Amino acid sequence: MANEVCFRNMDLDQPWTLEQYKSRGGYEVLTKILTEKITQDEVIEQVKESGLRGRGGAGFPAGLKWSFINRNSETNRYVVCNSDEGEPGTFKDRDILRYNPHQLIEGMIICGYAIDAAAGYNYIRGEFWEPYERFEAALEEARAAGFLGDNILGSGFNYDVHSHLGAGAYICGEESALLESIEGKKGQPRYKPPFPAHYGLYGGPTVINNTETLSSVPMVLKNGAEWFKDLGVENSAGTKLFAVSGAVKNPGVFEVPMGIPFAELLELAGGMQDGKKLKAVIPGGCSAPVIPADEMMQLNMDYDSIAKAGSMLGSGAVVVIDDSVCMVKLLERMSYFYHEESCGQCTPCREGTGWLYRVVSRIERGEGRPEDLDLLSSVGGNIAGRTICALGDAAVMPVNGMLKHFRDEFQYHIDNKKCLVDS
């Protein structure tokens, strides 16, 4: 039961072309909706019913998000796709853009129809040149075939999709920062409320979903909500793209049913690299707290199981850590990342991420002080929950996870001025 949704065309030799996409029934769902005049409410209801949750990290129910949109708003409504894939360890949306761009476009058109949007924008991170070109080529094909533009398939629905290229800023993966960025500004998150569904891009009601979420929509509507739900487990419907990297033999993106045991996913990725032993796993991208090997090997990959273990499924980025990795050095690198990527708007995050990085860094250098572990917890406590967006929280969570599970290793660094791990 793999490759059922976003990767269903991966066995074709050029799945990114319109011809091959159509050979697997591509754009049939859209055609059905528009020609049989399936109502917008019915479409939204199906997506809601399917249990599809946001695949970018937050896991918010997609259909519910769509249902918040007031289709009678005075201002134009927009669909925005978040392809600003930047959470360290995540590399799944890149493959959707490269190998299945038409399914994303079809999903964006269906969403556009459901909320009666004026246009759709796909925000692609600036470094993703190859994926951007694939997506652009697919847009051209879709326009030429009459799936985009005025009076789509004779339905009277006018709608186009455009790509917008980022320019290197992790924070733009945060939805309101992304909207600011499309508007030609610094990517600094907005206060919420108002949420984008009420006041989003250009001040209009906006649905913003992740690439994988929107790409799942055509299959949800083609095969039905029940089918999608049955692919996964309770509260985690469907399949998920897990991007497995780190110390595994065959890293890659695997589309498997939600709820798959981690041990099976590790097998799919070829198991551990030769001579290496599993030490821990970051189950949902850099911001998700680390889980030690023994516990991880008993866990299933779904929202609830990972949450129960004190972490989160996040974007489905699974970073496999082996026993040659020093956790202090790893955390130092992660803390540097948040410090570097903090947008600077909120003081607790701008200053606090610098504190976290500097304190972890001095522990790593053998200059740690006895009070430093408590200091890290205290600084973290002064960031979490005190900022406009979740980047501050995301910087604190990996620190807390490390101190919870690998405190000994940090203490050893402080006491002995050297590393517990031979690397």
Add this chain to the structure above:
Amino acid sequence: MGFKSEPMITMDPVEDKSNLFTPEIRSQIDKWIAKYPEGWKQSAVMAALAIMQDENGGWLTREIMDDVAAYLDMPPIAVYEVATFYSMYELEPVGKHKVCVCTNISCMINGSDKIVDHLEGKLGVKLGQTTKDNKFTLKEVECLGACGGAPMMQIGKEYYENLAPEKVDEILDGLE
């Protein structure tokens, strides 16, 4: 509701834009402007800066930013804000090839330290520096979303994955 989504329009518009950029560049920027709603030319600022950076050998001068501002009817400060916020814009000259090496966690676990050491040794510069012949700038970057091919780097628009020192040599030696 306090927050309002509005473009930052200059008080001092340049009427005649025919002296700004070449006709080819203008038409490239115009294609981006056409994607956005009426009155939101500034949405094309990121693309305009990227186009001009490529045109100018990889970096942005103050004059270029001012021209972009004039072309999009933005106050210059609004363009500087964008140019200084995003990491792909360069505000100092860079080498002909910008070598962006990822050192984030998946790459680190797969030996990006060794790749950085090798690059620094081969090019004779540290991270953030440019070689004397202006051929290469070495830059450390955050996760580029290709962790399945770790360790990896980007040069220009290309991704190079599953790096090893010998492979790095081959790639760099192959660049003119």
